Amino acid sequence: MSKLSEDDIEKRLLQFPEWEYYEDAIHAEFEFDNFKDCFSAMSRIAFDCEALNHHPEWTNVYNVLTITLTTHSENGVTDKDFKLAEAIEAIVEPEDD
Numbered sequence: 001m002s003k004l005s006e007d008d009i010e011k012r013l014l015q016f017p018e019w020e021y022y023e024d025a026i027h028a029e030f031e032f033d034n035f036k037d038c039f040s041a042m043s044r045i046a047f048d049c050e051a052l053n054h055h056p057e058w059t060n061v062y063n064v065l066t067i068t069l070t071t072h073s074e075n076g077v078t079d080k081d082f083k084l085a086e087a088i089e090a091i092v093e094p095e096d097d
């Protein structure tokens with residue numbers, strides 16, 4: 001899984017409006033109604049991390065979850081980070097249908 005170029009990252013980020021690229025990582029912040037909803041989302045995300053064998057750097061303060069995704073072994077952003085970002089989006093911003 002090799003490190004993506006800055007151009008590739010910016011192109012792929014067009015599909016991820018909540019995410020921003022800087023310092024060799026993609027970053028997002030999500031706000032929930034309360035701690036319970038936030039931590040519940042974190043628990044669900046954790047299962048996907050294990051399934052994908054890819055893990056975030058994240059912090060939680062009450063109802064806010066801050067996430068940084070990077071591939072440590074590549075010192076940059078790879079397809080694995082986008083796969084995990086997609087899984088996170090499906091949990092925190094489910095599409096209405």
Ligand SMILES: C[C@H](O)[C@H](O)[C@H]1CNC2=NC(N)=NC(=O)C2=N1
Pocket residue numbers: 053054055056070071072073074
């Ligand atoms: C052995 C295992 O595949 C590695 O330690 C994985 C696990 N999760 C990981 N997560 C992230 N974000 N970067 C990695 O390089 C990484 N490596």
